[in-house]
Amino acid sequence: MFPGSPGEWAFGAGAQAVTIVSQLDDEFYLEHGLSWYAASKSMAPTPGHRTAAGERYRTFDPGAAILRCFQCHSTGPPRLGAGFRIEPFEPGVQCETCHGPGSEHARSRKPIRNPKRLSASGLNQLCGSCHRKPAAAGGDTDWTNPWNTRHQPLYLAESACFAKSGGALSCLTCHPPHQGLERNAASYDRVCSSCHAHPRHRTAVAGRTCAACHMPAVEPRPELRFANHWIGVYAPGKPLRPIARP
Ligand code: HEC
Ligand code: HEC
Ligand code: HEC
Ligand code: HEC
Ligand code: HEC
Ligand code: HEC
Structure with a gap:
């Protein structure tokens, strides 16, 4: 602003x-x-x-x-x-949004708060204080409303990658905090491959990025685009919610 x-x-x-x-x-x-x-x-x-x-x-x-x-x-x-x-x-x-008040740091000489020490769900809470937090259990998120995809922590928390990786996946795994957003989708492939070295595909995947299929773009209106942070398997043309898997 x-x-x-x-x-x-x-x-x-x-x-x-x-x-x-x-x-x-x-x-x-x-x-x-x-x-x-x-x-x-x-x-x-x-x-x-x-x-x-x-x-x-x-x-x-x-x-x-x-x-x-x-x-x-x-x-x-x-x-x-x-x-x-x-x-x-x-x-x-x-x-100070992420590191806490600097005046406190100057006065006490204690190190500034380092968000690196937070757990993956702790980061969802910190980042989610503005990007919106994961829904409480039994929460009533409308997954058919494309505007909700703005709320990355909410969606990430639904992913099997997040829930089943024992806290190894957080916002920081893909977004270094002091750099602008990486807009080259191919550069996220490296992150996916660090956990999925050999994904089993029947689908032809050559020439496309992991995120293009598994974090599809959602456009709540033509001028705005959000990556769906619910990492999953999507049916073509249906980017709001992954298909249920056995
Ligand atoms: C969106 C949140 C966010 C903002 C805004 C932010 N940082 Fe950070 N900062 C972090 C996170 C998260 C880490 C830990 C990153 C890591 O090491 O992976 C970090 C790490 C650091 C570290 C290294 C601390 C250590 O002990 O390793 C310094 C120094 C730092 N930030 C300074 C700054 C300064 C100066 C600014 C403002 C210009 C700033 N940060 C803005 C989130 C943020
Ligand atoms: C105080 C509220 C607040 C917090 C806390 C916060 N953000 Fe943000 N973030 C914003 C706003 C607002 C924007 C939109 C840019 C702007 O208008 O400054 C943004 C933009 C971003 C972007 C997109 C930048 C771009 O170039 O499009 C990323 C990625 C992001 N934040 C990640 C994070 C992560 C990761 C954390 C936690 C470590 C975090 N944010 C914590 C408010 C916040
Ligand atoms: C709960 C926190 C929150 C509130 C309240 C909020 N915003 Fe935001 N806003 C964000 C975050 C986080 C982003 C960036 C992330 C995104 O768009 O995915 C953002 C993005 C934006 C952007 C686009 C920024 C860009 O760089 O593209 C505009 C404009 C904006 N907000 C205006 C407003 C206005 C005006 C209000 C009040 C009517 C408002 N916001 C209320 C958190 C908030
Ligand atoms: C920190 C490790 C980690 C990272 C990074 C990661 N994943 Fe995962 N992912 C997992 C785990 C764990 C599962 C659950 C596997 C299981 O159920 O046995 C999973 C499941 C999946 C699934 C199956 C989803 C489902 O609902 O069954 C897909 C697809 C997937 N990941 C794609 C990706 C893509 C694409 C990326 C990069 C954008 C990524 N993952 C990044 C750990 C990770
Ligand atoms: C597995 C990798 C991954 C993780 C984890 C991840 N993101 Fe993202 N994020 C992406 C990708 C890919 C994009 C789309 C980049 C582009 O525009 O090409 C993106 C885009 C964004 C944007 C820009 C608006 C949008 O939705 O496209 C914001 C803001 C953002 N992420 C915030 C977060 C926050 C907050 C977290 C933690 C809750 C998070 N991300 C976790 C991969 C990730
Ligand atoms: C063209 C779209 C597409 C691309 C590109 C793609 N996938 Fe997939 N992926 C799928 C589909 C569809 C499935 C469901 C299984 C099938 O039909 O092949 C799947 C399944 C998966 C699974 C679950 C199967 C398993 O191994 O347990 C993982 C993990 C996965 N993909 C990771 C990745 C990673 C990592 C990348 C990037 C290197 C990637 N995918 C690129 C479409 C894609």
């Missing part, structure tokens, strides 16, 4: 989209009805919006919808400034 004029913020690093949020008055914020999409390099309706007018939210809405945008898209506790303006401590997802 980036600051615009006072009380106005551009949400999103722009990998897929940018949405403007601005303060209207002492009581209301507006999430703009048109967003910018990287795939089409143009403006189109914001996800969930039916008109271009935008969505008004009360700053002190009980559901705290607008405050929650700031909580996931900035670092440290947001403050309330003059005129009930929400002011992020630090815009964007910064070091």
